Amino acid sequence: MDFDQDTEALEPSANQTRFGRAMRAHWFLDPSIIYLNHGTVGATPKQVxxxxxxxxxxxxxxxxxxxxxxxxxxxxxxxxxxxxxxxxxxxxxxxxxxxxxxxxxxxxxxxxxxxxxxxxxxxxxxxxxxxxxxxxxxxxxxxxxxxxxxxxxxxxxxxxxxxxxxxxxxxxxxxxxxxxxxxxxxxxxxxxxxxxxxxxxxxxxxxxxxxxxxxxxxxxxxxxxxxxxxxxxxxxxxxxxxxxxxxxxxxxxxxxxxxxxxxxxxxxxxxxxxxxxxxxxxxxxxxxxxxxxxxxxxxMQAWGLDAMQAYNHHLAWQAAVWLTARWGFEPPAPRAMLGCMATLPLPASLGNTREDAVRLQYALLYQHRIEAPILCLNGRLWVRISAQVYNTLEDVEALARAIEAWQ
The missing domain is CATH 3.40.640.10 (Type I PLP-dependent aspartate aminotransferase-like (Major domain))
Incomplete structure (x- = not known):
């Protein structure tokens, strides 16, 4: 699997069905939080x-x-x-x-x-x-x-x-x-x-x-x-x-x-x-x-490294396609330029300053129990989604509903 090449055909295989919400048992993550921010400082499994x-x-x-x-x-x-x-x-x-x-x-x-x-x-x-x-x-x-x-x-x-x-x-x-x-x-x-x-x-x-x-x-x-x-x-x-x-x-x-x-x-x-x-x-x-x-x-090798990377990449791309279509945009990059994270544009009604980004990020955390970075780039707000094997598309859907509640 080479992320410098086209990855349009890359889809999760049958042996990846074990990934998803059940994998949270391997981490100490707060079960009340939807954690879409693995990329910032990581999260170490209990076994490690x-x-x-x-x-x-x-x-x-x-x-x-x-x-x-x-x-x-x-x-x-x-x-x-x-x-x-x-x-x-x-x-x-x-x-x-x-x-x-x-x-x-x-x-x-x-x-x-x-x-x-x-x-x-x-x-x-x-x-x-x-x-x-x-x-x-x-x-x-x-x-x-x-x-x-x-x-x-x-x-x-x-x-x-x-x-x-x-x-x-x-x-x-x-x-x-x-x-x-x-x-x-x-x-x-x-x-x-x-x-x-x-x-x-x-x-x-x-x-x-x-x-x-x-x-x-x-x-x-x-x-x-x-x-x-x-x-x-x-x-x-x-x-x-x-x-x-x-x-x-x-x-x-x-x-x-x-x-x-x-x-x-x-x-x-x-x-x-x-x-x-x-x-x-x-x-x-x-x-x-x-x-x-x-x-x-x-x-990671025991869990299946290739399978983990494929699952995470597929989920990040799903999130990119689904959220940008929902909000009337195109994905900001071709699939081959995304790994297991995606930074996506937010509706203009949510603001265009760093202060707006901070307010929205903390609203997501403290009112909706969702951890995801909100960024101010090029005069608009963006959300960066990290896809790890404990995440699912339902986490992304919850993020969308929470963001739209602020429009």
Whole structure:
């Protein structure tokens, strides 16, 4: 299943009928809330949280052994064949078609972005290219890095709604200049929920000699992912969203030829000992979100990873088609550019300011018990729907009724 290709024929199969409301039993989600917001901070299944708690208890039995002799390779010999973090990194890397030695753990995708930007060598007048669809925190980090080194942050305007992914590739090609030192691209955009044609966009940058940093916060677990095949230089993502890991679990993958010049945002005991050792120990912290990540990936495989992704994608597309038709619009993007989220336009009568968006979002939550982000984009209000295996079309119908009650 390739989300860069046309997915019109993708429909849930018979073995996916177990998905839906009954799956909520695997989460601690409040049963009184319709939760259409999995994409914001994720939700960790009970089974994965139990693995994390067991790891915490094991750590507290012998904290020095666990953290200083077993966790990483920095502190000397251990009875383990591999340090705990390296074992976990290998499992996570395999899930994304990569090698463990090219992947390190970070708290979240924003941390990974900051690691790359903090290691970037810029001269006055050099440019960092970012798009208008980028996550706000990433935009801030890029602006800070450019300003402190005398560089420029250049924003590529990508239209939304969008009719063709090829338009994005063409616009990117025109925005690159001889001064572009790094392009920061999303895999799945946060607010607009678009799956970008990342491989084609990366090829465009590579032809111009521009390194690519990918913000893949929403991609792992949500869509099929083979990082090395994308042709990018850096890829950072979250595992605590669609990959079901505990909160505070992200990763940074770096192409081998880029690793020597990269350093973590926190410099610690691993300095000068190589990419992996610099990132594997940045001070005392709880490593159990990273160590529990393989259990989350195993759970997804047990549930049927392809089936989960197909169910979620189909539900997101159903919601997009049904709600836009109900409100007199067209879906804002072709099906191939949606994963398991969809950001959809709301009727103009609901308002057109950020204050209107906040009022509607909190009305949905406190009066209708529905959790879904309301955004103000391009002078109108939008709702972003996340489709996880515990959601159903009935959740979307309840959202529609609640929104229409405010018209």
């Amino acid at each position: 949280l139990a693995v994390q708690q067991a790891l915490r208890e094991e750590m507290e039995q012998q904290p020095a052994r666990f953290l200083l002799r077993e966790l990483s390779a920095l502190s000397g010999p251990s009875e383990r064949a591999l340090p705990r973090l390296r074992e976990a990194a290998q499992a996570v890397a395999r899930f994304m078609g990569a090698e463990g030695q090219d992947l390190v753990f970070v708290d979240n995708a924003t941390t990974g972005v900051n690691a790359v930007l903090g290691s970037l060598e810029l001269q006055p007048g050099d440019e960092i290219l970012i798009t208008n669809l980028a996550y706000g925190a990433v935009r801030n980090a890029a602006a800070f890095a450019a300003e402190r080194r005398g560089g420029r942050l250049v924003t590529l305007e990508l239209p939304f709604p969008v009719s063709s992914p090829a338009d994005y590739v063409n616009r990117l090609a025109q925005a690159l200049t001889p001064r572009t030192r790094l392009a920061i691209l999303d895999h799945i955009t946060s607010e607009t929920a678009l799956v970008l044609p990342l491989a084609a966009m990366a090829a465009c940058c590579r032809a111009a000699g521009v390194p690519v940093l990918v913000d893949g916060a929403h991609a792992p677990g949500a869509i099929p992912l083979d990082i090395p095949r994308l042709g990018v230089d850096y890829y950072t993502g979250n595992l605590h969203k669609w990959a079901l890991a505990p909160k505070g679990c992200g990763f940074l993958w770096v192409a081998p030829e880029r690793q020597q010049s990269l350093h973590p945002p926190v410099i610690s005991w691993g300095l000068g000992r190589g990419f992996v050792q610099e990132f594997d120990w940045v001070g005392t912290k709880d490593p159990t979100p990273f160590l529990a990540a393989p259990a989350a990936l195993e759970l």
